[in-house]
Amino acid sequence: MGGMRVKYKLKIKNLIMITMLASMPTLLDTTIANADTIEDEFLSVINKYKIEDVVVEEGISLEKGEILDLSQYPNWELSDNETIEINSNGIVKAVNEGTVFLSQRIGEKVYIVEIYVPSEIPTINIVSREAKPRGYYKVFIDAGHGGTDPGSLGCGYRESDINLQVAKKVESKLKSKGIDVKMSRSSDIYYSLSERSEMANNYGADLFVSIHQNSAEQKSANGIETYYTEKKPNDKPLSNDIQTNLINKTGAINRKVKTANFAVLTQTKMTAALAECGFISNPEEANKISNPTYQDKLATGIADGIEKYLKENVIINEIQMTATGKVINANSLNVRKGPSTSFNIIGTLNGGDEVKIVGKSNDWYKIEYNGVYGYVSGSYIELNTTEPDQDNKINFTDVGKDYWAYSQIESFVEKGYIDGYEDGTFRPQDPIKRNEFVKIFNRVFGLTEKSGIVFGDTKDNWAKDEIDIAVTNGVAQGVGDNKFEPEQYITREAAAKMLANYMNIEDKNHDKINKFSDYNQISDWARDAFEGNLEKGYIQGTDEGKLAPKSNIKRAEVVTLLSRVNN
Ligand SMILES: [Zn+2]
Numbered sequence: 001m002g003g004m005r006v007k008y009k010l011k012i013k014n015l016i017m018i019t020m021l022a023s024m025p026t027l028l029d030t031t032i033a034n035a036d037t038i039e040d041e042f043l044s045v046i047n048k049y050k051i052e053d054v055v056v057e058e059g060i061s062l063e064k065g066e067i068l069d070l071s072q073y074p075n076w077e078l079s080d081n082e083t084i085e086i087n088s089n090g091i092v093k094a095v096n097e098g099t100v101f102l103s104q105r106i107g108e109k110v111y112i113v114e115i116y117v118p119s120e121i122p123t124i125n126i127v128s129r130e131a132k133p134r135g136y137y138k139v140f141i142d143a144g145h146g147g148t149d150p151g152s153l154g155c156g157y158r159e160s161d162i163n164l165q166v167a168k169k170v171e172s173k174l175k176s177k178g179i180d181v182k183m184s185r186s187s188d189i190y191y192s193l194s195e196r197s198e199m200a201n202n203y204g205a206d207l208f209v210s211i212h213q214n215s216a217e218q219k220s221a222n223g224i225e226t227y228y229t230e231k232k233p234n235d236k237p238l239s240n241d242i243q244t245n246l247i248n249k250t251g252a253i254n255r256k257v258k259t260a261n262f263a264v265l266t267q268t269k270m271t272a273a274l275a276e277c278g279f280i281s282n283p284e285e286a287n288k289i290s291n292p293t294y295q296d297k298l299a300t301g302i303a304d305g306i307e308k309y310l311k312e313n314v315i316i317n318e319i320q321m322t323a324t325g326k327v328i329n330a331n332s333l334n335v336r337k338g339p340s341t342s343f344n345i346i347g348t349l350n351g352g353d354e355v356k357i358v359g360k361s362n363d364w365y366k367i368e369y370n371g372v373y374g375y376v377s378g379s380y381i382e383l384n385t386t387e388p389d390q391d392n393k394i395n396f397t398d399v400g401k402d403y404w405a406y407s408q409i410e411s412f413v414e415k416g417y418i419d420g421y422e423d424g425t426f427r428p429q430d431p432i433k434r435n436e437f438v439k440i441f442n443r444v445f446g447l448t449e450k451s452g453i454v455f456g457d458t459k460d461n462w463a464k465d466e467i468d469i470a471v472t473n474g475v476a477q478g479v480g481d482n483k484f485e486p487e488q489y490i491t492r493e494a495a496a497k498m499l500a501n502y503m504n505i506e507d508k509n510h511d512k513i514n515k516f517s518d519y520n521q522i523s524d525w526a527r528d529a530f531e532g533n534l535e536k537g538y539i540q541g542t543d544e545g546k547l548a549p550k551s552n553i554k555r556a557e558v559v560t561l562l563s564r565v566n567n
Helices: 035-046 159-176 193-203 233-250 283-289 292-313 406-414 434-445 464-472 492-503 524-536 555-566
Strands: 017-020 054-056 066-069 084-086 091-094 098-106 109-117 138-143 180-183 207-214 224-228 254-259 271-279 319-327 332-336 345-350 354-361 364-369 372-377 381-383
Touching (some): 035 098, 035 109, 109 193, 180 193, 207 233, 224 233, 345 372, 434 464
Antiparallel strands (some): 098 109, 224 271, 332 345, 332 372
16 A cells, blocks of 8 residues: 555445436447356456455446546456446446446455446336236335345445345335335345346336445445436436435434436336445444344335335226136135235135125236135136126226215216226226316316417317316416426326315315325415315315325226215
């Protein structure tokens, strides 16, 4: 070591700046790198050093045409000379698809950074608000590092082990909430970064969360931070929800939500976050994050953050149906908590047993089972055929006569206020768009007067006239910037606001909404309106006793809401 003392910052990733120079991908003939090759390459790098000196960074992705500025530490050793070019100033350019490992001794530690150059810029999803055709959420949990890649080492612990311990706790907490979970690994095994994102993409997860522990040259560094990538700016709310819940549960130092182009964040097609749960390099925090009780707090924070995000952002749709059937082709049939074999078994049925079916999710039936709901595989159920139901006037396959809003839906359909779908469904649990809502509203109240009001985003919309009518009659307003956002789903608070505008029922005395625990989540502009609606009994609390102002209002709820006013 030289005489000059160098002041090191935190991890190298905080020094890495990526500048987008050009966004034109060059599509070359690509070979899919197989895991063995990548792991072999990784081993050839890590084996050059003493394992206790090594810090394996969270790997990053670099698209062809992007420049990575490593000028603070220019002298990197490369595991191959084909994937990237690096000049003497530490400026990195991606040249070919593939994976390369950069390593360098800085102070007491050897840093290894994996750079993944994808074959092409991945299609990043514009967050899809379409209802998922299933009755449950799908979450991918990635325990960072593993196998020959220990991540950071500190205080006698391996990051990869702690990541897996926390990830398994998150998995079981999510499953107990009825959420379907897939893990990148459940044991101490190596997977490349591209394999991890590919697994999540193939699974079709609603969201992806990678779990890591932090490390810094400065032993005193501590606390929790959560990352998303700026390439998918819509992912930020997930990181916010996870970070907030992690801090609430642990009381750790809040290092806030940050951005980085970690490969697992950029290469996954769904909303993604990466949580750094604490510093393995800080002796006090290393003891905490390796302790099962503290890990449980971390896992609860992550799982609660995930659940909050899912409930507010991902719409799932279970088809409702009413039928009876019996168990066939099996002596005994497992009844599970959710509609796939990854859910816990809550009981068994015997061959020939009769079942009452209330819903369907993919190939699974939702049934009534000992006073609760359970799921059975559709392959083992034979539906009983029944006489056509003469009393069922509206005949939607998903709205039976015992559906809670049957009579209101029947009445609205008969009056022509709302329609079903061509496939014979009504989709009562689906959200409803702002343009559809005002159309129904206009019909229910018989509004027809127009004044030629057009917004920038309504002039080509099918509901241009309906929106004109709604605004002319004081029901709705634009959302600023000459926009109406006709294709956005309408929230409970926005529906409450429109109804309050029209009925003139706003109320400044918030004694009714104050009684709900999520009262603070109502937007300022909607509080008087929500109060007025509750006062009149138009809008009611949800089954969970919440106001859920930011949740999308469902089709069946729209019908019942407007029925109450219209009576
Ligand atoms: Zn890590």
